[in-house]
Amino acid sequence: MPQANAIFKSLSQSDAQVLKPLLKPVVLEHKTILFEAGDTIQSVYFPVTAVVSLVVTLSTGETTEGAMVGRDGAVGISSALDGKIALCRAIVQLPGEAFICDADAFRGAALQSEKLISILFRHEQTVFAQSQQSTACMANHEVEARLCRWMLRARDLSGSDNLPFTQEFLAEMLGVQRTSVGTVAHTLQQAGLIKYSRGKIQILNVEALQDSACECYETVKRQ
Ligand SMILES: [Zn+2]
Numbered sequence: 001m002p003q004a005n006a007i008f009k010s011l012s013q014s015d016a017q018v019l020k021p022l023l024k025p026v027v028l029e030h031k032t033i034l035f036e037a038g039d040t041i042q043s044v045y046f047p048v049t050a051v052v053s054l055v056v057t058l059s060t061g062e063t064t065e066g067a068m069v070g071r072d073g074a075v076g077i078s079s080a081l082d083g084k085i086a087l088c089r090a091i092v093q094l095p096g097e098a099f100i101c102d103a104d105a106f107r108g109a110a111l112q113s114e115k116l117i118s119i120l121f122r123h124e125q126t127v128f129a130q131s132q133q134s135t136a137c138m139a140n141h142e143v144e145a146r147l148c149r150w151m152l153r154a155r156d157l158s159g160s161d162n163l164p165f166t167q168e169f170l171a172e173m174l175g176v177q178r179t180s181v182g183t184v185a186h187t188l189q190q191a192g193l194i195k196y197s198r199g200k201i202q203i204l205n206v207e208a209l210q211d212s213a214c215e216c217y218e219t220v221k222r223q
């Protein structure tokens with residue numbers, strides 16, 4: 001059901017009625033790139049169990065995550081509404097279900113409703129705020145606190161304590177060396193917060209993880 005997505009759920013009855021026939025269920029596979037920066041956006045995604053990362057890539061190949069979008073949001077909205085050119089890469093971080101909507105059809109529906117535009121605009125503001133938070137987080141907070149924040153956010157959006165992440169993927173998202181992620185994951189495992197085996201993280205102690213996470217976790221959650 002599209003209602004499992006918070007954006008769709010927050011729509012007025014008339015907006016939901018217009019949008020619903022335009023949505024098709026889709027399963028998003030891990031690491032699928034929905035679009036690259038500069039691509040023409042063809043579709044808007046409303047995740048349900050899938051989680052998508054919006055990442056910035058440098059010419060040298062390094063990547064860093066700016067924002068994480070799951071069932072609390074949608075991917076590709078602002079570009080679909082204006083110009084259709086993606087400003088960052090969107091990559092599926094956790095596989096799962098989503099609803100997909102043709103970008104032109106979405107734009108057509110949105111332009112007919114001031115209420116809908118207002119909800120979408122508000123959502124884009126929160127994604128922007130999340131990116132700003134990530135910049136401050138990266139500049140000021142330790143890798144351990146950032147990794148804890150990141151795992152908690154992924155847990156909130158996926159609704160699962162089991163996160164299928166390789167150290168390499170985590171390093172890319174956090175914009176740090178893989179060895180740093182390995183060291184921190186080892187420390188957290190020793191402390192009993194997580195269980196980490198090849199490509200799999202199991203969260204064992206949420207409260208301790210919250211205590212170890214930087215303030216950015218709560219800030220983004222509030223937003
Ligand atoms: Zn932080």
